[in-house]
Amino acid sequence: MKEIIKNIKAARSEKKAELVLKNANIVNVFINALEKADVAIEDGIIVGIGEYEGETEIDLEGKYLCPGFIDGHIHIESSFLCGANFEKAVLPHGTTAIITDPHEIANVAGIKGIKFMMETTENLSLSVYFTLPSCVPSTDLDESGAILEAADLYSLYSSPRVVGLSEVMNVYGTIHGDEKVLQKIVDCKVNGKVVDGHAPDVKGKDLNAYIVAGVQSDHECTDIQEAMEKLKRGQYIMIREGTAAHNLKALLPLFKEPYCQRCMLVTDDKHPDDLLRLGHIDDIIRKAISFGVNPLIAIKMATLVPSQYFKLEKMGAVAPGFKADLLVLSNLDSLRIEKVYKSGKLIVENGKVIQSSKLSIDSSDYEEVLHSFHLNEITIEDLQLHQQGENERVICLMPNELLTTEKIIPFQKQEGMAPGVNTKEGIVKLAVFERHKNTNHAGLGFLGNYPLKKGAVASSIAHDSHNLIVAGTRDEDMVLAANTVIQNQGGLAFVVDGKVLGEVELPIAGLMSFKDAETLSKKMNQMKQILSEYGINSDIDPFMTLAFVSLPVIPELRLNTFGLIDVEKQEIIPSVF
16 A cells, blocks of 8 residues: 555655656557656656656657567577576567477476476576476377376466466367366366467367367467467457577568457567577567558557466556656667666666676576486487388478478389488488486487488477487488487587587486576587588478477477377378378
8 A cells, every 4th residue: 555655656756766767758558659758767667657757767869768678489499598598698689588398398397397398487687487388298199208188287376477278279178078188178278268279270160169168379370360260259369479480571461450469479489599589579579660651550469469468567668657668769660679678777778787686596406407318329220211112201391381281202213312312302310319207209200301412410409399309311320310319408400421510518318408598509500501501401391390399289291209190080090101
């Protein structure tokens, strides 16, 4: 009560506010307009817009003031950064809050993984909210390090930082009444939280059923027709522009009234180099502006809309009663961020974080997270094709998309390469090895439009179960690349002619590092540069793209430890026949 009375007095100018940002051009996200005024702040809360005096006054001299950006859907694990290092990478880009889905680490280490993420983000300046993983594993045709049922998740809803259930990707189970899936949705609803979707190309009556089950949003739309159908049926649309998926251009018609009222900007997955070089949510806004989008509408979609959707109390606007999470912009076109305020305190100035948070955990509490590899060394025998036939099925990548297509061709034979490989046609061998419980399960197949001319790439990042994935032209190089990742307890490796030409260690669940973005970015860029010399072009991110080849919920074909998966039918099919 005392705090409210004090704020009321400051709002009425009966007392000076603690801080007043004077002469600001305020981005009003309620009416998509600019408003010139002072902004009065007390105890980290905006108490007034108008003419004010403050104990501390800062003259913005007509610069723009907007709410801090909110990423409505991101996997921190995909940045390879942990806690404070992630914060340090995104705060200078104006991101003051994120909603993260920890299903990557949950697939490796279960509830312990989720708690690791919550602990390492608890005391940051960045506000980190969580949606709970809905599908661990993603489907019955996936093999993860943990299985999370509704009962495992329920107690976590008591945390105020948990705002929902994340991307219900088991669409088949949802629309066919799988009670295990539906129980998770019901539990989320009972706790007053939101349910995020993951339903690429789902339409018509299946979409109706998916929404009736309780799913409220989608971040998988790749064309405007799909997005419009889901909008018409009442879903929120998350417009995704990250490292692997680039959906912004196709969804530009949504950046106008009335559609923008129910659309928000998300990255989903963003590598450290892209965060440093391009930015975060600010990068999406800049791209939208370059296509002719009204900056005020783009900012609304990165602030007010996610705040309203996720029921974030008094966030996402420059208005009385809202948290003083604010950005000072020199202009609206280049979106240059001069200052970042969090709860009224200056935390970033001219791209520099003023006071960095520190990472502190008791490693003995997280054995499952820090020692997550349990498999034998890979051998040449593990890569032998046991299927026989005249034809092979190829998983064909699509540039800047997560979707794949199927191609059936005669079984390829190229001198000096593994059977089935044809580097002239961009076809390499693909293998996925179970790495959580030493089951010795492995899937073998072929990947198209992956223009590696020589060598092998291995990674412990293979959504969502994050088994060990290897793509290559020769079995010998694939073996060495895979074993390098195993020895490092996770990460990336590139091998040519029996030599390791590049590696990045990711010892946190095989997904993240304790190192900062600059260090990781430098190592990854060195690897990408080497890979470019062996055929990998800019249309294909060699690691992020490869990471999704194993996910058996995105059409059309995937490869995991069970084998080649027909996603639509959820059936195992032969790679060679």
